[in-house]
Amino acid sequence: MSDYERILALRDRQLDFVRALDAARDALDEDGDPQAMFQALAELLCAHLQAEAAGILLLAETSEEIESLVYVGSSQQVAIDLCRQALPLSAPGRLVSPEWAHVLGAHIMLHDAPYPLGALFVARHTPFDDEALDLLRLAESQLDSAVIQARAIWKLAQRNRELEAIYQIDRMRDTMASETELIQRLTLLLLEQFRAELCLFFLSHIDQGDLMMRGVVDKRDLPPDALETIRDLAAQIVIPQVLPTPLIVAELTLLAAPFIVSGVRLGAVVIGRQQPFSLGDHRLLYAMMSQMDSAIVYTRIAMQLAQRNRELETIYRLDRVRDQDIEFDKMLQQVLSELCKAVVCEAGYIMLYKERSEESLELKAITDEGFLAAPENQNYIRHLSRRALERGEQIHEVNEDGAIRSIAAVPLILNERVIGVFGVINSPNARGFNAEDRRMLSAITSQVDTAIFERIERRRMRKLLTRSVDPKVLEHLLLNADEDLLAGERVSISVLFADIRGSTEWAERIPAEELVASINIFLGRMVDVIFKHAGTLDKFVGDEVIGLFGTPLPMKDHALIACRAALEMQAVHQQLQAEMAAQGRELPPIGIGISSGEAIAGEFGPPSRAEFTAMGRIVNLGARLCGAAKAGQVIISPTTHELLAGRARTVELEAISPKGISGPVQIYDLLEVDWKL
Incomplete structure (x- = not known):
């Protein structure tokens, strides 16, 4: 054969090889998995290079891990070793192997890419000629585009497959009424997506934590002990993986994945079929698990919210029962x-x-x-x-x-x-x-x-005193009371009266709405001070507020505490005046009167309108002292002054003869009080 004919024959051989390589690109299976295509390419290398063994290894895009490996006439480990040996080659060359005398290898590299896509090898016991080396170079130049094409097609098909599954899971999450219904639908979806013969859905029991079978489709009718074995295997996994197959179902390949959310194991899924699971199947299951676990958590949260609503509804109905007489x-x-x-x-x-x-x-x-x-x-x-x-x-x-x-x-x-x-x-x-x-x-x-x-009497106490005392004081009273504190009894107390000076004229100067709003703010601030000092709100009389100190909560130093409250009320009121003045609003000053001594305190009035209040001479005297107090002044009675026992600075004023009170009454202007405990 002449040189020209030999060259022509070589070109024909190379052209046939390229056509065969191109045809092999069409070997992608219907789910886009490149494994079948690369298997065809490996067989093609063996045939055209008359090799006894061949292999193709692809690396993952983001690591040195093996993404795909196909081989013909070799063991898996030998194929990996030879492909790894070929990865660093800058051009097709010879490799060393104890199994074969002659091995050629080449990396698969995109132009200007920093890292190889993978590598390939061919091996036989007889030497390779230069034509074989040329064919290997040709194969290497064609395989890079085949890899890119296969990956692009596979990724697109895989992404569509994953998106469809995720879409269905999302719809289930939004429409399923219960966890049981959701699991049933997810089980059927897994069965359909993987063309499986077995699908087991396990979830941890909410009480014991045991892995319970919540969904099952078993076309093989496996015995209970086989299902228990599979459950035990699934309970141990932490990443999606193929499970060891029990002997009784040796013909099935089992693929499992765990439900783990925030470090907490919720359960696992196991699917089984006779055909091995592809790389696309592994990735699809991973994508579905990331959606199914959130769907289960979402459903459980929705169920918990419904449970809380039932609790609140029941508590509301119990409140209605409680309020019935x-x-x-x-x-x-x-x-x-x-x-x-x-x-x-x-x-x-x-x-x-x-x-x-x-x-x-x-x-x-x-x-x-x-x-x-x-x-x-x-x-x-x-x-x-x-x-x-x-x-x-x-x-x-x-x-x-x-x-x-x-x-x-x-x-x-x-x-x-x-x-x-x-x-x-x-x-x-x-x-x-x-x-x-x-x-x-x-x-x-x-x-x-x-x-x-609670005792019926204490319930009545709570209802009556809720508006009159600070919540903490009320709880203390209910906790420690051994008898009905609402029953009328003689007690030693101090009564405080505070009202606005010149309120009648003030009311005529401002709009009614402003008057009501201002008085409400004033009364609220005064009540806060009374409660702060553990006092009891007796009542409001127009713009007047009445506070009791020493009942129903007994106080040893009720006079001192009432005086402290009075001085703080004056300070708080002055601050309120400044706030309202800054808003262009008027608030007149207040006068306060305090009287101490014995009174009758308890529940007065019919059940529907009962109030906790105090009656007696000291109550009347306190009202008169308040009326006698000038703007910003606190007037105290003789008994109050006596009970202070030098713990306050006062000025003796001229005695007065209050209406309804027999004889003149010596009064005192309270200036300062001891704030130490």
Whole structure:
């Protein structure tokens, strides 16, 4: 053969090789995975270079990890070693291998790229001629574009596949009414996307944390022990991966991925099929998991919000029961009825603790007395309730046999004192009352404790005194009172009267709306001072405010405290005057009168309009002293002056003869007071 014919034959051979390489590019499978194409290219290298083995390795785009590896006539490890050996080559060249006498290798490199895309090799026991080396150079020059093309097509197809799955998951999240329904739909979606024969959806139990099977499609009808083995394997993984296949399902390939959100394991997904999972499948599952975990968390949060709404609705209904003026036992029965609506059960009960009785618990209400018909049931309920009382915490038990399959008992605690127990019997769930049920019990009974089981008298005290004393003082009174503080009794107190000087003329000078607004601000500031000093707001009389010190909260130094409050009221009022003046508004000064001594304090008036107030000579005297006080002045009575015992600086004024008070009364102008404790 002449040189010309030899060159022509070489060009024909190279052209055939290029055509074959080009045809191999069309070997992408329908999901865009390049593995099939590169497998065809490896086989093509073997055929055209008459090699006994060939391999192509592609590196990941962002690391030195292997993205894809295909090989013919070689083991996986040998193929990796030879391709790694070819990576640093600047041009096609010879490699060293103990398996073959002659090996050619080349990197796959884009023009001007800093790093290779991968590498390839061909091997045989007979030498390669120069034509083979030329063909290898030709293959290397064609493979770079094949890699880029394959990656572009694969990425586009893969992205479309992922976006479609993510879109469906997003729609499910927005439309599913419950976690169970969401899991069922997600299970079917996984089955469809991966053409799987097996799909298992595991989620951690909200109470025990065990991995429970919540969704399953099993076309192989696997036995329970195989499913348990798969569950145990899935519970250990921390990244998406192929699971070791149990012998009983050896023909299946299992791909699993965990649900982990903020370091907390929610569960796992396992899909299985006979065909191995491709790189695209791995990436699709990863993309779907990132959406499914948030969908599950979103659904759980939505369910928790719905649960909180049910709690609030129940508490609102309990408040309505509390506000009804009905007999106590009937009130308890209504409360129990509302509680059993909130926590689904066959029966509920309320027992109250009687500290000094032989029977420590007294049944006060039950929705189904049939549970108490059998003595063993009654004894069991009482025993569990006593345990809840002794421990001071909720107790939950589940029984396999008997009329009482599940029961939860919650202590009722008022002011840190256990007073009773609320219980629910037989949840419709096989595992008993779940965490949401028990949280509902605790949340609601915490309201029942204070809203229902306070003594009727103390509830009346709370209603009457809420507007009259500071909330902290009120809680102190309710906590420590051993008797009804609202009953009329003689007490030693100080009464403070404060009103605006010249309010009649002032009211005629300004618009009515401004008058009302100004007086409301004034009264609010004065009440704040009274409450600050643990005083009691008696009432408002127009622009006058009346405060009591020493009732219903006893005070040893009520006169001193009242005087401190009076001086602070003058200071606060002067500050308020300055604020209103800056706004171009007028607020006249105030005068204050304080009287100390014995008075009758308690609840006066019919139930519908009852008020806590004080009556007696010192109350009348306090009003007269207030009337005698000049602008910015605090006038105190002789008894108040005496009780101060040198702890204040005063100026003795001329005695007055107040209307309705027998004889002249010596009065004092209060200038300073001892602020030390």
